[in-house]
Structure formats: C-alpha cells, structure tokens
Amino acid sequence: MTASLSEPTTLRYEPLRGLALWGEEEKAAALDVLESRSLFRYYGPALQHRVERFEERFAALHQAPHAVGVSSGTAALTCALVGLGIPEGGEVIVPSATFVGCVNAVVAARGIPVFADIDESLTLDPTAWEQLVTERTFAVMPVHLNNAAADMDPILAVARKHGLRVLEDAAQACGVSYRGRPVGSIGDAGAFSFQLEKNITAGEGGAVVTTDPDVHDRAVRYQDQGGQFTTSRSGERGGGAGEAFLGANLRMTEIAGALLSVQLERLTPMLRRLRDIARTVRADLADLELEWRRLPDEEGSGGDLTVLLDNRMAARRFVTVLTAAGIPAATLYSGRLVQQNPAVRAGRTAWGTAWDATARLRASEAVLGRSVTVGLGATMTDDDVTHLTASLRTAAEAVRKGANGE
Numbered sequence: 321m322t323a324s325l326s327e328p329t330t331l332r333y334e335p336l337r338g339l340a341l342w343g344e345e346e347k348a349a350a351l352d353v354l355e356s357r358s359l360f361r362y363y364g365p366a367l368q369h370r371v372e373r374f375e376e377r378f379a380a381l382h383q384a385p386h387a388v389g390v391s392s393g394t395a396a397l398t399c400a401l402v403g404l405g406i407p408e409g410g411e412v413i414v415p416s417a418t419f420v421g422c423v424n425a426v427v428a429a430r431g432i433p434v435f436a437d438i439d440e441s442l443t444l445d446p447t448a449w450e451q452l453v454t455e456r457t458f459a460v461m462p463v464h465l466n467n468a469a470a471d472m473d474p475i476l477a478v479a480r481k482h483g484l485r486v487l488e489d490a491a492q493a494c495g496v497s498y499r500g501r502p503v504g505s506i507g508d509a510g511a512f513s514f515q516l517e518k519n520i521t522a523g524e525g526g527a528v529v530t531t532d533p534d535v536h537d538r539a540v541r542y543q544d545q546g547g548q549f550t551t552s553r554s555g556e557r558g559g560g561a562g563e564a565f566l567g568a569n570l571r572m573t574e575i576a577g578a579l580l581s582v583q584l585e586r587l588t589p590m591l592r593r594l595r596d597i598a599r600t601v602r603a604d605l606a607d608l609e610l611e612w613r614r615l616p617d618e619e620g621s622g623g624d625l626t627v628l629l630d631n632r633m634a635a636r637r638f639v640t641v642l643t644a645a646g647i648p649a650a651t652l653y654s655g656r657l658v659q660q661n662p663a664v665r666a667g668r669t670a671w672g673t674a675w676d677a678t679a680r681l682r683a684s685e686a687v688l689g690r691s692v693t694v695g696l697g698a699t700m701t702d703d704d705v706t707h708l709t710a711s712l713r714t715a716a717e718a719v720r721k722g723a724n725g726e
Contacts, residue, residue: 333704335648335695337590338514338521338583349578359574361389371577375527377584378512381495382505382529386536389527389572389580390543393491393513396526397425399570400509401459403528403539404485406431410458412487415444415470416657416684418463422489423658425511427669431458435659437684440614440628442466442652442691446474450482459485464493464503466652466693467519467591467622468615472498472506479507487511491526494519495587497620504529509539514576519591519622520583522576543570586698594623594696597705601625604709608716613691625694626652627712632689634719639692641715647708648695655689657681 334340349370358364361371371389379387390396401412408430414422417438426433434457436449444462460479462470472488479486486507490496494512496503504510509532514525528539541547546567595618602612602625613626629635635651642649659665659678667675694708 330646331648332646332707333648333697333700335697336517337519337594337698338586339516340698341583341586341590345582346579349582350575353574353578356574361571361574361577364574368574368578370574370581371572374572374577374581374584377581378527379529381584381587382502382510384502384505384529384531386531386533387527387529388536388540388543389525389577391526391570391572392421392524393489393511393515393518393526394421394425394428395543395570396491396511396513396528397422397461397487397489398428398568399539399543400487400511400528400530400535401425401429401431402542402567403530403535403537404459404487404508405535405538406458406485409456411454411456412458413449413452413460414658415461415463415465416659416681417442417465417653417688418489418658419491419653420658420661420664421491421513422461422463423661423664426461427674432456432675433664435657435678435681437681438687440687441468441471441616442613442626442688443468443470443616444475446471446478449475450478453478453482453484457482457484459487461487461489462507463489463491464496466624466626467493467496467594468613468624469493469496469498469503469617469620471616472501472503476507485509491515492518493622495591496622498617499620503620505531508532509535514580514583520580520587522579522583525572525576525580527572541565542567545569590698591622594698594700595619595621596623597696597700598623598625600705601709601712605712605716608713610712610716623696625696625712627692627694628687629690629692629719630723634723635690635692637719637722638715641718642692642694642711645707645711645714647711648697649692650695651691652688652693655685655691657684657688660685
C-alpha cells in the first residue's frame with residue numbers, strides 16, 4: 321500500500337547506484353582474490369592482475385590510453401596534480417560548490433586553492449573564473465557535480481587562452497559524457513572516485529585518466545612511492561623513463577580492482593535507466609514550470625533531478641515534504657560552499673596557514689542554498705517513479721501555498 325504523502329515513512333527506495341546492484345558476481349570476484357592470497361597488485365602466490373585489467377578497461381571506456389587505479393578520489397586528484405607538474409604554491413581554481421576533498425588534494429600537492437563562482441548548473445561558471453587568473457595560476461579544476469558535466473568547452477577555451485592545465489574532477493560522474501566525450505578525458509587529466517555512494521564502487525578507491533604519457537608516468541610514480549614500484553607491463557619494478565622523485569603510497573588493492581571490474585559492466589545501462597527516469601519525471605511535471613538545474617549536456621548526464629526554488633526557505637519546505645513521503649532529497653552540501661568550512665576559510669593546513677581568509681561568494685551561496693536534489697537509485701521500480709512524481713507535485717504545491725501565506 322502506498323503511504324500518504326503527509327505521513328513520515330521510511331525511504332521508498334535506496335538512493336544508491338553501483339552499491340544497489342551489488343550481487344553474487346562481486347562476491348565471487350572478491351573471493352577469487354582472497355583465495356589466491358594475492359591482494360597486493362604487483363605480486364603474490366597466484367597474482368591475478370585485477371587492478372591492471374581494471375585500468376585497461378577503465379581507460380578504454382574513457383577513450384584514453386592511460387589510467388591508473390589509486391586508493392581514493394582525493395588520492396586521484398592529488399596524483400593528477402602531481403602528474404601535471406604543479407609547482408609548490410601553484411594556484412588551482414576550484415568551484416565553490418564541491419567536496420572538501422578537492423581542497424585537500426590541492427593542499428596535498430602543495431598548491432593553493434582559489435575559489436570561483438558557480439552558476440545555475442551548480443558547476444563552475446565559465447564566465448566568472450577568468451578574472452581570478454594570475455601569474456601564479458597553474459590549473460583549473462571543473463567539478464562534474466552530481467552526475468552532470470560542467471560546461472567544458474568554454475572552460476577549456478579560457479584555460480587554453482592562459483596556458484593553464486585542466487584537471488576534471490569526475491568523482492561524482494563516472495560514465496557521464498559531455499557532447500559525446502566522456503568526462504575525465506576532455507581536459508589534461510581526470511580524477512574519479514569509487515567511494516560507497518558513487519556510480520561504481522569498491523567502498524573506496526579512485527582512478528586518474530589522461531591522454532598524456534608523461535602525466536601518466538608521474539601519477540603512477542607518485543602513487544607508488546615515487547617510482548619504487550611501477551605498473552610496468554613486463555612485471556619488473558622501477559626503470560620508468562622519467563626522473564625519479566619521492567612519492568606516497570596511494571595504491572589500489574587487487575580486491576578493489578576485482579570489484580570495480582564487475583561494477584564497470586553495469587555502469588552504462590544503469591546510467592541510461594536513471595537518465596530516462598529523470599527525463600520522464602521532468603516531462604510529467606512540465607505543467608508546474610519548475611526551475612530545474614541547468615544541465616550543459618542533459619543527454620550525457622547520469623540522471624539528475626535538482627530543482628532550484630525561489631529561496632532557502634522554499635527549499636527547506638520542499639525537502640520536508642519529500643522526505644515525509646519517503647523520497648531521498650536534500651540541498652547539496654547543506655547549502656554550504658566549500659570555503660565556508662572553517663579550516664578552508666582560514667587557510668589552515670596541517671603545517672600552518674597557507675592562504676588568507678577567503679571572500680564570500682554570495683551569488684554562489686544563494687544558488688546552492690535554494691537547490692534541492694532528489695536522489696535516484698539504480699533499483700527504482702516504475703511504482704517508485706510514479707510515487708516520486710506525485711511527491712514532487714505535492715511538494716511544489718506546498719511551496720506555492722507557503723509563498724502565498726496559505
């Protein structure tokens with residue numbers, strides 16, 4: 321029986337993607353690695369080369385010649401920045417609406433984050449960040465937020481004009497495309513996350529994708545102690561072409577590689593289904609004239625349902641009605657820009673203050689604060705979609721009545 325839209329209830333469906341499709345194949349893949357006793361990617365009693373195989377398939381999916389698996393999405397961003405050759409103190413322009421991992425990666429690579437406005441796409445405003453470029457700017461980091469691509473063509477145009485590197489944060493958008501091109505392979509490098517909520521997951525993990533062999537070589541070296549061990553296809557360790565340097569241990573395990581290889585098979589059909597759900601819901605609610613988040617390429621998205629309300633109060637009411645109906649909904653990052661994090665705002669790193677207090681970006685605060693994102697799940701049924709559409713209609717009516725004082 322369908323619960324009344326006014327009754328508090330449990331979630332109607334899991335707002336999960338890769339994890340929602342977890343099954344016997346993942347279990348079998350993990351057990352194969354455990355039984356081999358070869359959990360380290362470079363050697364063991366019966367090494368299966370699961371990470372190496374995943375890297376090859378992941379690179380092919382992104383139409384790129386190079387990929388390296390690492391321990392997390394933040395590690396992927398850090399390795400990519402090192403791979404790109406960021407100098408100490410180099411500035412990286414980051415959108416104000418993003419996860420703190422972006423800032424942490426810049427700091428880990430000994431760079432300085434500079435925060436830029438977003439627009440109604442909730443991603444980097446292509447018209448607003450050029451004014452932030454200085455002689456210290458090294459790169460720009462567009463973030464493909466919540467399964468929708470940033471508007472890459474104008475971002476790339478500005479970056480090329482100023483000779484800047486482009487690092488795509490595709491942590492929340494694995495499998496998404498922009499005008500026919502896979503995100504993560506459009507700029508100079510792309511970073512991905514395989515944390516529990518992501519499109520494919522091993523609980524944790526990440527990857528760097530690039531078309532540049534030098535960027536790949538440096539990223540591979542950095543994530544593996546600076547080149548003490550490399551992903552040499554011959555099975556030997558060391559002996560890469562680049563000059564040796566010190567690095568870190570950010571390697572991916574064989575279990576993660578095995579799990580992700582299984583998950584990768586499900587990615588494209590899952591995103592197609594979620595994209596169709598989002599398109600259907602928006603079409604069914606066209607009469608309400610809701611303001612939806614602007615998608616630079618809806619056809620390539622991974623299925624996004626984000627409404628932009630008139631203000632924060634309206635957004636809160638919208639969320640309250642939806643959650644009471646069992647629909648997973650929230651304002652991204654609770655409506656807080658990344659530089660509103662106290663440590664980020666103060667430039668406080670583990671080794672001291674690295675930058676001056678950041679200025680407020682009020683326009684970005686406003687657009688993020690009035691947004692409401694509805695979580696879509698890989699196991700949603702047609703009944704779930706019908707209930708979601710009805711709940712969104714009820715929430716919109718509640719907001720209308722509230723605005724009219726009813």
